[in-house]
Amino acid sequence: MYRAPVDEISFTLKYVAGLQTAMDEGRLGDLSEDLVDAILTEAGRFASEEISPLALAGEDGTPLSDGVVTTPEGWKELYQNWIGGGWNGLTGSPDFGGQGLPMMLSIAASEMWNGSSMAFSLCSLLTMGAIEALEKHATDELKSTYLEKLVTGEWTGTMNLTEPQAGSDLNALKTRAEPVGDGTYRIFGQKIFITYGEHDFADNIVHLVLARLPDAPAGTRGISLFLVPKFIPDADGVPGARNDLFCSGVEHKLGIHGSPTCTMIYGDGSRGDTPGAIGWLIGEENKGLACMFTMMNNARLNVGIQGVAVADAAYQHALAYAQERTQGRAPGWTGEGMSPIIEHPDIQRDLLTMKAMVQASRSIAYCCAHAIDMADAAEEQGEADARKFWQERANLLTPIAKAFSTDIGVDAASIGVQVHGGMGFIEETGAARLLRDARIAPIYEGTNGIQAIDLVMRKLPQSGGEHVLGYIAELRDIAADVARRNSPEFGTTADRLEAALDDLEDATRWLMAAQSEGKVSEALAGATPFQRLFGLAAGSVYLAKGALAEAGDGNEPRRIALCRFCAENLLGETSALRQAVTGGAESLFNARLALAV
Amino acid sequence: MYRAPVDEISFTLKYVAGLQTAMDEGRLGDLSEDLVDAILTEAGRFASEEISPLALAGEDGTPLSDGVVTTPEGWKELYQNWIGGGWNGLTGSPDFGGQGLPMMLSIAASEMWNGSSMAFSLCSLLTMGAIEALEKHATDELKSTYLEKLVTGEWTGTMNLTEPQAGSDLNALKTRAEPVGDGTYRIFGQKIFITYGEHDFADNIVHLVLARLPDAPAGTRGISLFLVPKFIPDADGVPGARNDLFCSGVEHKLGIHGSPTCTMIYGDGSRGDTPGAIGWLIGEENKGLACMFTMMNNARLNVGIQGVAVADAAYQHALAYAQERTQGRAPGWTGEGMSPIIEHPDIQRDLLTMKAMVQASRSIAYCCAHAIDMADAAEEQGEADARKFWQERANLLTPIAKAFSTDIGVDAASIGVQVHGGMGFIEETGAARLLRDARIAPIYEGTNGIQAIDLVMRKLPQSGGEHVLGYIAELRDIAADVARRNSPEFGTTADRLEAALDDLEDATRWLMAAQSEGKVSEALAGATPFQRLFGLAAGSVYLAKGALAEAGDGNEPRRIALCRFCAENLLGETSALRQAVTGGAESLFNARLALAV
Structure with a gap:
């Protein structure tokens, strides 16, 4: 079972990605090594001891009935414990209950959650994206209603981009938004592949939805971003009236079976009082894509870290098996009977390849997070050149952190199955699940x-x-x-x-x-x-x-x-x-x- | 849906592997190009039109109840049609109802069956292995009772090597065989990962089982091979008394869901009259491994062709999707709206990589089959040098045909998923199934x-x-x-x-x-x-x-x-x-x- 590699992560953060120097130079406020170590240790404990044991439960899937999705057994409580530990608010603004910690720590924790269960951890990945989009682009009113609930994780967020005809190419987007005149909009359309579009973890789900206004320019310059909650908060911020949206289907997927991938219907009149899901504009009209990219950029790094995490989980799984399973007698083996298969040079090559690639991809991802943190620090200090330099560094490393790491995730998980021999093909062994889970990461988020x-x-x-x-x-x-x-x-x-x-x-x-x-x-x-x-x-x-x-x-x-x-x-x-x-x-x-x- | 690539296979056989020259030189008896073309065309039709449409049904799995395995809907009839076409007996000896055709044609047909459905086609792969072992090592009495039924496919065969503690290393084998004194033996033990160990395709299942005789030498020099039928044939060769063996479990696997992977229990007394499954020795005592290698060598080539087949199926699937799915505008695209994704250079690279590797691995496999045929021809002609040369060629190419092709199968299937984007992760699309199926081939048969x-x-x-x-x-x-x-x-x-x-x-x-x-x-x-x-x-x-x-x-x-x-x-x-x-x-x-x- 996956154990969070706290020491390895700590070393990589500090001495490869540059966390130690950044702290020493005071670029990260009053963040101390003690605090870093405490956070990493406790996150590692939670991942290894709380999430890992429930990972397999996710294989039972997330059945949908009458628009209601049932999450795997124990996951709702797990989620409550996880947000109770304050883990959802690691990077959120302290103004809204967050801890304002650097991206490096967020990514490090994210690696541990995802190493334990990609399917469980996906929910918060989407919420984090929603938080960023609201922090940067939403009105103060929207912020005050939604941000704190999202930062704590009491409510969760989603990203609604894809439609059947519009995957990578958002030009083809058809979902439409009609202004009501009171500052709200009515949203009509269908979105697919919406991760955690419906679930029972939280009291409310905050959908961020790309849609077109009437008379909007064609193509991506005519797309706006809307906040569309499942339940409309009342004056006290308590979830009230049901909005006109629902989950009409859950996909039958190759992997991440514990994560509901939803088809969402907006505005068909079947929910709520009046047809049309009520939404609020985020950012400017027709500038929705820029807002969405705010969410997507860090989401890409977060998906990259999923690749690292699943590769490491596969490595740990294969290493444990190779140390235990005996077959044949490796050259130089002097023990009695068959040798553990780790003694065979070919198996050593497999394991070393996995380990080297885990560490290489982890380093790239953490260096990318470091660049994001340095850019933020420079911005706070008003250092324009440094800001530009680090932003460009983050820009450069983000696609590599996403793509290289997720390719490594698939490669390593496949090698991991192979190291297990016939047992690797048996689902109960767990190695196959990692390959199935890993396969989504090179696909989503671009x-x-x-x-x-x-x-x-x-x-x-x-x-x-x-x-x-x-x-x-x-x-x-x-x-x-x-x-x-x-x-x-x-x-x-x-x-x-x-x-x-x-x-x-x-x-x-x-x-x-x-x-x-x-x-x-x-x-x-x-x-x-x-x-x-x-x-x-x-x-x-x-x-x-x-x-x-x-x-x-x-x-x-x-x-x-x-x-x-x-x-x-x-x-x-x-x-x-x-x-x-x-x-x-x-x-x-x-x-x-x-x-x- | 998979269409058997008859022209490509024909070209490769004739002009890359050497079938044309071999026919021209009369090395393959009276085999004519007309006959080759007729066989390939009809096999292609059967694969594309009969097997392919039923491939998805295999995803429902093979439930086990009280020792009885239910195969996927339609597969029993499909199997009957398939053996009715004479396809099981392609290479079998004419003395026992086979057509005595070269391995090249058998492998070509095998590619088509496996391209349509690996899970369905596995059954006959095992039967072919059993036929070869009996042809080369069994007594005339056993041959006359079993061979014709196996050659026609009326009965099927299995290979029973693996035990929980003995996978690749057969030294650790524990299943035992006790001589009864009347020429039969009683077999006791447990075997795992037995492909089609139980099913409802046929009236009888002929298990070939590795076991140890009392006082046999330790290690692989003390292993013998036994024929252990599910039902003991009566004097007329009709399946009679139930033998003391049964399927106690069916594995929950990553892929090939339509193929039952069985745990087989021999001799626990729960079936038959007397405890101990009745078996007959094949070949000499303690020489079972040599007999088993007869089965395994050609089985390795057959598994290699599964890699080729699944890679080609993945290629076809991805190509069709890339021609149909539109996203973005590729450079140079002059059509209206979005271009088909095949216009994007990156997708072309994916497809060309798949196609090149399919064709490369196919060529190696067919050249290996050619070498086997040339060795057989030389043996018939009493040409010792040529026999040695071609046998060494077959020996050399077999591990490459097995390993390279099956690695390519996984690589191509994974690229195929990627070409589909988000749809590739949805099981109904079919690309994911090919990856799941492909993943076993680098593992089994060594x-x-x-x-x-x-x-x-x-x-x-x-x-x-x-x-x-x-x-x-x-x-x-x-x-x-x-x-x-x-x-x-x-x-x-x-x-x-x-x-x-x-x-x-x-x-x-x-x-x-x-x-x-x-x-x-x-x-x-x-x-x-x-x-x-x-x-x-x-x-x-x-x-x-x-x-x-x-x-x-x-x-x-x-x-x-x-x-x-x-x-x-x-x-x-x-x-x-x-x-x-x-x-x-x-x-x-x-x-x-x-x-x-």
Whole structure:
């Protein structure tokens, strides 16, 4: 069963992502190491001891009957205990009952919740998005009615984007909003894939819904964002009249069975007094997409951390099995009878691959959270240049943190099934569930293909390309530190890192040149291999950063060993990926005809 | 819905695997191209029109009640129709009602059944294994009682190896067999993971069971193989008395839900008159493992073809969706509104990757089947050298055909889910089912890790290493043909193939040297990356072979285009894999300490 890796998370936050330096420099207010440790330890305890034991209950699904969704046994109480611990309000504004802690801690806690149960933890991921959108864009009146309830978790939030004809492309959105004249709107339409659109955890559900106003411009410039509560709060903020919306269906999914994925019907007249779900505008008319992106950006990082979490859960599961299960006699085995399968080199390779990729993707995600925190700190201090720098860093790392980590989640979960042999295919073992759960993360919050397009088309050109090149130069400094250390324990790590960074820089420059020459298709053709190349190279450098930090502490050099394994066994892929980016487009376009049949 | 790719299979058989030449040279008796085409066409029709529509019914599972398994609705009739068409007896001996056709045709048909439904088709895969074991090792009496019924498919067969403590390592086997004195034995024990161990397709089920005789030597030299029928045939061969065996449980699995995976209890006294399931020895006492390997070798190729089949099914599914689903506007799209997602370069990359890997893995599997057929033909002709050569070729290609293809099955099915976006996660879409089904194939019939060990430790050393080096030289000849063709349509394919074959040869020689120096652990550490390297390089060369065969036929050069895509976008991975094989072991062993925590 999953145990939250508190020490590993703490080390990564402090010495790889930069939490320690940020605290030392006073960039994070009065946040102390003691408080950080206390939060991580208690979150780890809650995840390991409270959530993990109830994870399997989620497999029974979330049956729907007459618009009412029943959540898995024990989860309603679990949710109450979880918000009772104040976990929902970690990053929320203190003005509304939140703790105002940095994103780094929020992401660290999120990793632990998701490692225990992705399905359970999804609910709060959506609520956090709603909180951010309201904090940044809602009127004071809406804030005072909704924010505190959302920050505490007493009410939960949802994101309503997708319609059957409009997934990634929101141009095709049809849900409409009609102004009533009293400041409210009536919402009519159908939304699909609404996570926790209906459930019994909370007294109210606050739906954020994208819809079109009458006479709104076509396309995404005609989309507005509305707050549409399940129950309309009365003057005292107590949930009152039922709004005209309901859940008409719950999807039968590959994984995350404990999380209800709802089809939501707005305004068909079947609920409430008057047809049309009552909504309030958030932000300006026709500027809904910008508001929604506020929610989505951090949601992307949060989905990325799901990939890290499920990969680590799969690693822990496989490691425990490999230590226990005996089969065959590995070379050099001197014990009696069969050896534990962890003694077989092939199984060691599987486990080390999982562990290295967990740690690499975790590092990227935490560095992204760090950048978000640094941008916020700079904004508070009025440091415009630093603000711009860190915001660009967060922008750059977000698609990688989302896509690379969630691809790793699937890879690791699949290896985890394999390590279990035949038992891996049996549902009761639990390894298969992790693969089923992991498979959603590369899809939702923008498919990983969309992330790759975002990375290449919008993030590389930041500051005329200077930001990404500066980032690569920072990574080269770390690789150079490894070379300077000149320790035999690192093997050929320094050379391998250099080669990978050469691949990354070549591919980056090629993509930027392609764009400036108007070769958009060519750039897009290389986007996905580039994203993987970026994640592999950056993640491996972060393994080295951790290894360097560990090197002097007198412990066993296990981070160095893992970093070297990664460099000498996994990092060679960057060369192939660079080839695909810089030399693959023509053959890709030519081969279109091979798809005809 | 899956359509059997009859033309593609026919082309691959004839011009890549060598069926055409073999027929032209008269190595396959009087088999004619007309007959081949007729068989493939009719098998394709049956797969597409009869099996495919019933595939989803398998998702309802196979409930067990009082030892009776109920198969999915319509499957019993489907099975009767299928054996009625003579499909079960394709390769069986004509002496027992079979058609005596080559393995190439059997594998081709098997691809089509499995593309339609892996779960349904598994039943016959096991029966075929039982037929082979009986043909080669059973007494004439057993043959006359059982073979014809198995060849027609009137009865089905099973393989009973695994016990809870004995998966890959059969040393740990505990099931026992006691001689009765009348030529029969009484079998006692529990077997798990028995595919189609109980079902309602057929009047009788013929279990082949590994067990130990009293005083048998310890380890695998003390294992014997027994035939244990569910019902004991009477003097007329009609199923009579119930034998003392039953199915005590059916597993709840990740995929292949229509295939009952049974726990079988032998000899607990609950069925039959006297405790102990009655069995008959197959082959010699204590030589059961050799008999079982007869079954397993071809079963491995058959599982490999499942990987090909499920990958192709996933490709077809994703292609159809990508042609229909519209989202966004791809660069260069001039149509109205959103473009079909196939217009996006990223989606094209996904689809081309799937297609190239389907075709590469298919080619390897069919070449393996060709080698088996050539070995059989040589044996019939008494050509000892040719027999040895082709048997070694089949031996070499079997682990690759099993492991590479089934890894590709999982990879392709996962990409297929991704291409579907959110719909891919919804079970009704069907893409998720293919991923769930695909995931078993790298595990059963010897995990892919076991295949890699077999490849490195037993197959490379054949004929002192000369066989594998000769094979690589053959692949080089094909690459050289591409270079000689000097056609711009091939792009840099020839160079890429040469580089990949250099990687393959380097890694091969390194592994052989490691073994001869006694560095067994080092060789084992590289086994899995080597296996993938081998499959990628050989499969890509086979794409080139097909492209060369197509080049003169006046059609669109779509095979050349696919081959070039593969060479320029996917084949670069061989360099990374070579690095892992030849330079990765030390860091792998050092990193063991990173797993401690």
